[in-house]
Amino acid sequence: MARIIVVTSGKGGVGKTTSSAAIGLGLALKGNKVVLIDFDIGLRNLDLIMGCERRVVYDFVNVINGEATLNQALIKDKRVSSLSILPASQTRDKDALNKENVGKVLEDLGKLYDYIICDSPAGIEAGAMMALYYADEAIVTTNPEVSSVRDSDRILGMLASRSRRAELGLDPIKEHLLLTRYSPKRVEEGEMLSVEDVEDILSIPLLGVIPESQAVLKASNAGEPVILDTESDAGKAYQDVVDRLLGETVDFRFLVAEKKGIFSRMFGG
């Protein structure tokens, strides 16, 4: 059975799509068959972050309406052949998705792939509910900032009550905390919630901490998921996340600010 993982957050702009792209590509690079699904109907962006926006012909809603087969709609990644992307529709409205037709598509994909990564839209409306409904695991993407943490907690409530697993009384969705845009320096200065603070409040296991990094914008600009930038701290942090998802124990990195040298401390800098 494929592992269905939803990347969710409640709040927008915290890095769901960036994380979906990086983690999906990372899992595929490790030899897994992975499909990335963009659930943000009407506002698709996963294709841009993955760099395949010019290759979109059919989309998720076409498949649901029977206007295209899964094979026609899936875009094979040019870098890793075991990775495919199912783009969201740009024009149709969100009501196109429902539990039955999404369930059918996921069931079909489950026969072909090891991992199904569902990139959720922001909010707690129908689209976000659809993205999390069938999930086995959830990566709750959170910024160390009050509104993001609160919204993440809200989403945790949804995962526990509105998912298929909750409705059927199965084992609950396995929750993972992914802290993004983390700035150790600001944490040390008391200006930002620390990893421990956010863990305390949300009380779910930590999957990864992605430092605030210039590499992320550069990666989006180029349509190359940031995990491919193996020199960057964000790329390395996402690689750790992938390894942890695959069951490895990896120490957390990038949690402390780089120490300034004695000269810059004395002379300001």
Added chain:
Amino acid sequence: MALLDYFTRKKEKQVTTASKAKERLQIIVAHERNSRNKQPDYLPQLTEDILQVLRKYIKVSDESFSINLDKKDGDLNVLELNIELHDEHSTD
């Protein structure tokens, strides 16, 4: 100047904005969790009673029955019963 700052810097911790954020979040999150988990005390008994009444007339297994009290926006509460009916409606 940086050198001077280094030596004169006060060591005692002030209340940082991060600790304020944490405190505020802990309060609001606890409050919101409380309100979303709050099931009235009478719900288990109500469930039992409804099941008993239903079973006078139809076969209902525990799995085909669910009860939910949902808080909708505002002051509206919705009591939702879900009963799956099977083909044979008769009691024996």
